[in-house]
Amino acid sequence: MLTSLILGAFVGAVLGLTGAGGGILAVPALVAGMGWPMQEATPVALVAVAGSAAIGALEAFRLRLVRYRAALLMAVVGVPLTSLGALLAHAIPQRVLLALFATVMLAVAGRLLSQALRRGRPDRAHSRFCVGHINPNTGRLVWSWTTGIALAATGALTGLMTGLLGVGGGFIIVPMLRKVTNVSMHGIVATSLMVIALVGSGGVVATVLHGAPLPLELTLWFGLATAAGMVAGRLASHRLSAQHVQVGFGGVLICVALGLMAKAALGR
Structure with a gap:
C-alpha cells in the first residue's frame, strides 16, 4: 500500500504541475513500481486520472471555461472506442504495448520541448486547420459540419488511446483543439479535463469488462494519493516557471520512455 501511495502522490504532483497531460505517467509508474503488466495497470491508472480530471473540470465549469457541448460530443464518440482499445490491448503482446507507449511518450516529450524552445516567440494568429471559431459577439463556438467532424475525430482517437494504453488523452485533446479551434488555452485545458473525466x-x-482486474483498496489509496499530490502540485506550480516545468516534464518523459523501451527489448 505504501508503494501505491508514493506512486499516486508522484503522479498527482505531476498532474498538478503540468495539467491534463501529466496523467500519461500513471501507467508507467504502476508498471515500474508495482511490477504489473500494462493491462493490469490501465484501469487503476484511469480511475486516478479520471477522478483528478473531474475535480479540475468541476472547478473550471464553475469559472465558465468548459466548452461543454464540444466536450460532450468528444465523449459520446470516444467512450465506445475505449472498448475497442481495451480489446486491442489484450490482443497485442506486452512488449509491443510497452514499445508503443514509449513511442507516444517520446512524441509528447518532443512536442513539449519544442514548445518550450519557442516560448517567447510570436505565434501565428490561427492554425490553417482551424474550423471551429468563437463568435466574438456571443463568446460561443460556431458549429458547422466540419467543426463537428473535427471534434468527433479528436474524441474517437482519445477513446481508442484511452482503452489501449490507459492514458487520459490530454496530450491528444489539447494540441488537436489548438489546431482545429481558436478557443483560448484556458478553455482548451478546461474542456480537455471534462473529456478526460468522461472518457476515462x-x-x-x-x-474491467475485458478482464482487467481492479483491486478496489489499492485503487482507492492510489486515487486519494493522486488527488492529494495534484493539490500540492498546483500550489507549487505558481512558484515555478512554466518553461522550466515543460522542459523538466519533457526530460522525465524521455527517461521513462527509454526505460520502457529497454523493458520491452529485454522482455521483462
Whole structure:
C-alpha cells in the first residue's frame, strides 16, 4: 500500500504541475513500481486520472471555461472506442504495448520541448486547420459540419488511446483543439479535463469488462494519493516557471520512455 501511495502522490504532483497531460505517467509508474503488466495497470491508472480530471473540470465549469457541448460530443464518440482499445490491448503482446507507449511518450516529450524552445516567440494568429471559431459577439463556438467532424475525430482517437494504453488523452485533446479551434488555452485545458473525466470513466468500465482486474483498496489509496499530490502540485506550480516545468516534464518523459523501451527489448 505504501508503494501505491508514493506512486499516486508522484503522479498527482505531476498532474498538478503540468495539467491534463501529466496523467500519461500513471501507467508507467504502476508498471515500474508495482511490477504489473500494462493491462493490469490501465484501469487503476484511469480511475486516478479520471477522478483528478473531474475535480479540475468541476472547478473550471464553475469559472465558465468548459466548452461543454464540444466536450460532450468528444465523449459520446470516444467512450465506445475505449472498448475497442481495451480489446486491442489484450490482443497485442506486452512488449509491443510497452514499445508503443514509449513511442507516444517520446512524441509528447518532443512536442513539449519544442514548445518550450519557442516560448517567447510570436505565434501565428490561427492554425490553417482551424474550423471551429468563437463568435466574438456571443463568446460561443460556431458549429458547422466540419467543426463537428473535427471534434468527433479528436474524441474517437482519445477513446481508442484511452482503452489501449490507459492514458487520459490530454496530450491528444489539447494540441488537436489548438489546431482545429481558436478557443483560448484556458478553455482548451478546461474542456480537455471534462473529456478526460468522461472518457476515462468509460475506459475503466471497458477494461474491467475485458478482464482487467481492479483491486478496489489499492485503487482507492492510489486515487486519494493522486488527488492529494495534484493539490500540492498546483500550489507549487505558481512558484515555478512554466518553461522550466515543460522542459523538466519533457526530460522525465524521455527517461521513462527509454526505460520502457529497454523493458520491452529485454522482455521483462
